Amino acid sequence: DAGVIQSPRHEVTEMGQEVTLRCKPISGHDYLFWYRQTMMRGLELLIYFNNNVPIDDSGMPEDRFSAKMPNASFSTLKIQPSEPRDSAVYFCASSLDSPNEKLFFGSGTQLSVL
Amino acid sequence: QKEVEQNSGPLSVPEGAIASLNCTYSDRVSQSFFWYRQYSGKSPELIMSIYSNGDKEDGRFTAQLNKASQYVSLLIRDSQPSDSATYLCAVSVLLMNSGGYQKVTFGTGTKLQVIP
Numbered sequence: 001d002a003g004v005i006q007s008p009r010h011e012v013t014e015m016g017q018e019v020t021l022r023c024k025p026i027s028g029h030d031y032l033f034w035y036r037q038t039m040m041r042g043l044e045l046l047i048y049f050n051n052n053v054p055i056d057d058s059g060m061p062e063d064r065f066s067a068k069m070p071n072a073s074f075s076t077l078k079i080q081p082s083e084p085r086d087s088a089v090y091f092c093a094s095s096l097d098s099p100n101e102k103l104f105f106g107s108g109t110q111l112s113v114l
Numbered sequence: 115q116k117e118v119e120q121n122s123g124p125l126s127v128p129e130g131a132i133a134s135l136n137c138t139y140s141d142r143v144s145q146s147f148f149w150y151r152q153y154s155g156k157s158p159e160l161i162m163s164i165y166s167n168g169d170k171e172d173g174r175f176t177a178q179l180n181k182a183s184q185y186v187s188l189l190i191r192d193s194q195p196s197d198s199a200t201y202l203c204a205v206s207v208l209l210m211n212s213g214g215y216q217k218v219t220f221g222t223g224t225k226l227q228v229i230p
Contacts, residue, residue: 035220041222042202042220042222042223043158043220043222043223044220045217045218045219048217056209091157099206099215099216099217099218100145100206100216100218101146101163102160102163103150103158103160103218105157105158105159106157107156107157
């Protein structure tokens with residue numbers, strides 16, 4: 001398996017623009033997670049899905065952030081409008097059949113909002 | 115109080131020594147505990163998981179869990195320069211009003227430097 005695939009690897013945008021991050025989980029994994037990592041706050045869970053259904057979105061910072069999982073093989077995290085404080089590395093991860101087991105992380109998207 | 119707390123380091127140890135990484139957590143009902151390693155510029159990867167009190171050994175790595183003290187640690191024996199990385203402690207936390215769902219919360223990590 002190719003592992004969790006994220007795109008793009010790097011994104012540079014200007015404040016106010018819409019940003020869409022994409023993720024393809026490992027085939028057969030029931031859980032998908034979106035994390036954000038910064039030096040100050042570490043790795044924070046934004047939202048996670050079980051069988052395409054959002055389970056916990058309490059970590060989504062505000063209404064500017066939204067996430068979707070239209071099918072088992074694809075998820076998006078959208079930021080609209082983006083702000084400089086959104087600059088971070090965004091990781092997508094998946095796990096097989098529980099949120100309490102090994103998480104397989106993608107390579108991450110380095111987002112810079114100017 | 116943060117859900118998962120770690121000393122940010124850096125923790126410097128000489129090659130061949132034992133590195134001891136520590137983590138405390140706040141939720142008394144947490145049941146699952148993990149150690150992830152993250153090299154600079156890379157994504158986290160799981161190296162150990164532990165679910166019951168006591169020690170769990172895997173090669174040069176030993177995870178130790180003490181639920182009464184809400185404390186989990188990772189020991190790395192015979193430390194190698196290739197062990198230099200940030201080590202993230204992760205703990206499962208029960209989601210309120212979720213019908214039993216849990217989520218995994220990460221500490222901010224401890225940076226380990228193994229000096230040749």
